[in-house]
Amino acid sequence: MPIELEVAADGVALLTLNRPERLNALDPEHYALLSRAFERVRDDPAIRACVVTGAGERAFCTGADLKAPMPRLGPAEMAMTQRDLLPNRGMQLWKPLVAAVNGHCLAGGMCLLLACDIRLAAPHATFGLSEVRRGLIAGNGGTVRAGRDLPHALAMELLLTGDAWDAARAERWGLVNRVVPMASLLEEALAAARRIAANAPLAVQAAKEVALRARDLPLDDALRLEQAMLALLATTEDRAEGVRAFTEKRAPAFAGR
Template identity: 65%
Template structure:
């Protein structure tokens, strides 16, 4: 019962490991997940992350309602806005995050999904924001991200009815990139991760940040920031290594410097 983090070859695999509870998370698991995202953000050797759930039934069903109902947080925690930040609650992680959805992706699992960058799902995966059926709303970004990632009517249907959709429907509406066989889900996710990790890490992080921030700024400001960022990157060792490797017909050896 833990949040497992394994790092190899620049790829961090984060596993929500509580399969006996469909990878539902109590306060301890959320704290562990916050530490995992902070590690991904802060450790230079990590270039990309893959997040998944243990077992074959569930990615995560989000908050373990039994644990939170029996012991709700103190009201004062409403103003501890930087405490145990999560990817979907505002922690800025510019390294790409890939979701490998191996089953139920419900509630907090969906809001986590909405904060990832590339998403693969097994055919039996199910997606829903069912909080309105429990008398609350989809927190940690559920109401804030859904309409920017799905057509208005589809996003509202999920948000207001709380009804689930299957993997094929999720792929049709662009919520996920692809549906892949369950037995090859992690292989496919790791293949994406390796392709990203092979690229220049500073450029990858800059590309993600610029694309995400573009949602919140005028085009003229975004274009200018893009120009200035590219100018800055031109002075890096990686910017010299890329063309050199291309000319020498060999894979580039990027250092993130």
């Protein structure tokens, strides 16, 4: 399958873009399949965190497959704002995403990376938004998120030159959390996802949602949202289980209720 989704018993999903012969580039058909996979991540209560990676050692994802016809974007298509959503294209997915960047992360692949919460990269990974070299701008959230994740001058360098960064520079500027050896990349990403999945799932999703929504809110409104979410979580069974487990000096068994 070109888009693979495996779900383990520990609540961690592994989503793999499996087109290594095309550097994991995506045509319209595969973008639609990727959307279906993320819908399952969003909606399946058995999934608490998801690792996103590419097949092989050459590419995480190089964005749109330039050999495939570019989809038509007329008024009718522009009006279909909820079709084939992705986390980087409007999908409200509060379960954490951990990226394991195993090679080139370019154009639409970089846009997908920018929608991930924790990002690990192999030393040979490269990062870039090259759309201006093809007569476009970075879509699927790339132009918007680059300026939120990076200082203005650095975001503009990526967006306007189309140049790529190596992994060391990406780590230095916080585009990725850390660079790890390729041999241990996937396991370290899965380990991070397992640590997340061991926590109370409703609290984890609330933390992500509040942190992201608060970016666009005035401080008073953001603090009020945080307070309201905290009050709601205080009523959950998982909150009571967390207190019991602490008192009894054992690992909690969270149920997402």
